[in-house]
Amino acid sequence: MTPKASAELPTPLARTRLYEQVAEQITTWINQNGLKAGDRLPPERELAARLGVSRATLSQALVALEVVGVVVVRHGDGTVLTGRHSESRIVEAIRAHADRMPEIIDIRDALETKIAALAAQRRTEDDLVAIDASLDAMAASIEHGDRGVDADEQFHAAVTAAAHSDLLARTMREIASLIRESRIESLSQPGRPRNSLTGHRAIADAIRERDPAAAAAAMHAHVEMVSDVALLRDDER
Amino acid sequence: MTPKASAELPTPLARTRLYEQVAEQITTWINQNGLKAGDRLPPERELAARLGVSRATLSQALVALEVVGVVVVRHGDGTVLTGRHSESRIVEAIRAHADRMPEIIDIRDALETKIAALAAQRRTEDDLVAIDASLDAMAASIEHGDRGVDADEQFHAAVTAAAHSDLLARTMREIASLIRESRIESLSQPGRPRNSLTGHRAIADAIRERDPAAAAAAMHAHVEMVSDVALLRDDER
DNA sequence: CTGGCCTATTGGCTAGGCCACTGATCCATC
DNA sequence: GATGGATCAGTGGCCTAGCCAATAGGCCAG
Structure with missing residues (x-):
């Protein structure tokens, strides 16, 4: 047939x-x-x-x-x-619960710490250049009295890229909008941007030295530092 | 306010x-x-x-x-x-790349390590009971010459629950099917189930003792151990 | 001004029913 | 024997009608 x-x-x-x-x-x-x-x-x-x-x-x-x-x-x-048409289901679910800042910090810590460690192992010279560029951008931004939110994001994006893991990168992107909120809050605190920059430098150095443990530790410290603004609002943890 | x-x-x-x-x-x-x-x-x-x-x-x-x-x-x-279940965009994207086992392990390590640490801090007695139950189930399963895949999942689910973080739990669930594949592969290796059980016990103990660092370390070791099957197939990492 | 109560509005869900489509079977025709 | 039509049972598509439940806003007593 x-x-x-x-x-x-x-x-x-x-x-x-x-x-x-x-x-x-x-x-x-x-x-x-x-x-x-x-x-x-x-x-x-x-x-x-x-x-x-x-x-x-x-x-x-x-x-x-x-x-x-x-x-x-x-x-x-x-x-x-709703606004933003298609956020991932994860994000929607969390946003529904409103004040989940602590949970956001948890997952951010989990992912970024690992990302930093991987970046230290896998970074190429190009990755390093991108990271340094974001550092400079943040420094300049702060010089201008800015909060450096964009440069901050740029730095984390560069580090994420240096980890060379699609899955991790995608997952980070999924929760990016959530993180952005906490970021803005944090960088709005006086003196925070400068402290944040210092943290970034430490992370960048560890990555440059190809020291995974140090990079992970530095990133962990950084996330912790950035987070206590959230802790101020929600001390039940 | x-x-x-x-x-x-x-x-x-x-x-x-x-x-x-x-x-x-x-x-x-x-x-x-x-x-x-x-x-x-x-x-x-x-x-x-x-x-x-x-x-x-x-x-x-x-x-x-x-x-x-x-x-x-x-x-x-x-x-x-239909075929491709309701897998998230992340999962779909990864599966398209087929052999992303190393990346799966990376993210699993990132998430589960953090989950273990949180579980150690936040676990309730009920959580402990659930974890122990899964341990028993796995032991019994192995006794029967089984691979204990289900019990293995049960254990990780129990630990995840003990971390009391919706976001983390949801993210784990998103990549669960991916992990499941690596799990089956690993547990199919001779002697693996028993080693895995030992690893679980170490994690459970650390959680019982409320020792976040030990729990994280034990989980990290466990994930590493479970992963080298993947490394066998793909050593470029 | 606060807190309780009422009520109109609006979605949540059910029950029950008829219509339309699909696939399998049977049968008449060629 | 092959083809094509008719039939029938099973299954989803959609509708009508109606009651329940949550919300927001107004009213009133304290």
């Missing part, structure tokens, strides 16, 4: 489910009206009527959008749009 | 929607029964009845699982499992 089947005649036929179309319509509507994070969708009953579908179907569409991270449905309140 | 915030009163309250729990149960069930791609879920009517929810709710759960890519629901036919 299947004599020729030359041309692609069979055309599997795109069978879409209603909820998919509804979800599509909703996102389109959102974009057309330029709705932003925090804005509310109409009540389910109304929206369902307006779209000409049952509430059950609309509900499925909302579940889909919720899973994808476009909206968050709040019982008794309504359906609101 | 933030008057005291002493005890953990606020209790953000984990409000989960029913469909989420249902989806969770289904995936759990899938894993427990070792269902693979192409296998079929029971009919909606039956499954709904078995789970004690309405068909509408089950349908929402299926939509969620479909969006995440776990299953594909076919009108008139049934619900079938």
Whole structure:
């Protein structure tokens, strides 16, 4: 059988489910009206009527959008749009718990310490150049009275790159936005940026010397230092 | 503001929607029964009845699982499992690179070492009981000439729970399937299960003694030991 | 101004039902 | 024997109708 089947005649036929179309319509509507994070969708009953579908179907569409991270449905309140469309599930879950700063520090410590150690073992000359550049950028930034948030991120990114581990890098990226928040808080404290820079230099030196243990220790100390701002807000740990 | 915030009163309250729990149960069930791609879920009517929810709710759960890519629901036919489970983007990316065993070990070392240290600080008596139970299970399993893969996972899960960090636990879960592969490989080597058990005991003891440094060291040694099977296949590290 | 209470609004979930699709089987036709 | 149509059981798609539960905001007593 299947004599020729030359041309692609069979055309599997795109069978879409209603909820998919509804979800599509909703996102389109959102974009057309330029709705932003925090804005509310109409009540389910109304929206369902307006779209000409049952509430059950609309509900499925909302579940889909919720899973994808476009909206968050709040019982008794309504359906609101989320900002950053697709953060990882991890991040969403944590953000929901609000003040998880201690946990963020924990995982950051876990990952960055290992990253520092690996960087010390694997760094190339190019990696070193990138790290040094970020150090200079931070120094200059502080000189300008800036907090050096960007340069700080740049440094950690450079070290992460030097570790040459995709998995670790990706995982760091997943929780990056969470870390960024704690970073800003920390660097906002007086004198913090300069202390942070000192910590960075110690880490960079250890990496330069290819000393994994020292790099890990320096990074650990750095993360600890950076974290106590969080401890101030939440001393139950 | 933030008057005291002493005890953990606020209790953000984990409000989960029913469909989420249902989806969770289904995936759990899938894993427990070792269902693979192409296998079929029971009919909606039956499954709904078995789970004690309405068909509408089950349908929402299926939509969620479909969006995440776990299953594909076919009108008139049934619900079938797809290949690549609901693995995170990280996992997918890594798996694409196939032999990333070394990286898996890196991140596992990073996370589990920290988890062990935290567990030593935070473990409750209940945690200890769970850990000991997994130890016993593994011993019994080995006695039966088994490889003790399940008990091994149980142990690590118990330790992770003892660390009391959602973020860390979730991240571990994200890469769990990756780790599982390396685990099976390792435990398949002759004598490995017994060595592994010894390592577990050392970790458990350190946690019992509330000695974070020792726990971290023991876990690190354990991960290293477990890993050299990977090194055999890939010594470029 | 605080705290308790009420109520309208809005989502959560269920029950039950009919329709549409799929696959297997049977059968008439060629 | 092969082909194509009809049928039927099983399964998902979607709907209607309705009650429950959470939220926010207003009102009132202290």
